Amino acid sequence: MKKITIIAILLCIQINSYPSTASEGFNAKEVTYVVEMSAKKPANQIDQFSQYYQQLVENNEPGTLAWQFFRGGDDKIYLIERYENSEAANQHISNISPGGLSEEEFGRFTEHFVIEKIQVHGAASDDLKAALEAAGFNLEFRIPISGYSRK
Numbered sequence: 001m002k003k004i005t006i007i008a009i010l011l012c013i014q015i016n017s018y019p020s021t022a023s024e025g026f027n028a029k030e031v032t033y034v035v036e037m038s039a040k041k042p043a044n045q046i047d048q049f050s051q052y053y054q055q056l057v058e059n060n061e062p063g064t065l066a067w068q069f070f071r072g073g074d075d076k077i078y079l080i081e082r083y084e085n086s087e088a089a090n091q092h093i094s095n096i097s098p099g100g101l102s103e104e105e106f107g108r109f110t111e112h113f114v115i116e117k118i119q120v121h122g123a124a125s126d127d128l129k130a131a132l133e134a135a136g137f138n139l140e141f142r143i144p145i146s147g148y149s150r151k
Contacts, residue, residue, distance in 0.1 A: 026148050029086065029122075036117045050077075064083055064088060117138045117140065120139060
C-alpha cells in the first residue's frame, strides 16, 4: 500500500511538472462557422468558384484565419470559416452586404450555393448574432466549453 501511495505521489508530481501548452496562444475570442450548403452548379464549376472565392476572402479579410470548402458524401458542400474574433466575422458580413466590398461576388456565391445551415462555434458577440440573424440564415449557435488552438 505504501508503494502505491508513493508511486501515485510521484506520478502526480511528474504530470504537474510538464509545462502546459494547451492554453498558450489560445484565442478564446475565435469564431468558427460550419456552413452546410447545396450546390447549384456542376462539380467542376463549384471547384473553380470555390478556389476563386477562397482567394477573394484571403486577400481582403486579414481577420479570417481559415476558409476551406469540402465536398461531403451526402452531395453537400461544407465551408469552414475561422475568424480571429466576432469583429472579423462581422467584417465578412459587412463585405458581402449591399454596398460592401464583396457584394457582387457574394451574388455569384449565391448562384453557386444554397446556404442551408450555419453552425456558429465560439463566443459570438451579440452584434455578430444580430447581424447573422438579420441576414435570415438558418443558425445554430454553439458556445465553447474548453479547447485550444494552434497557429
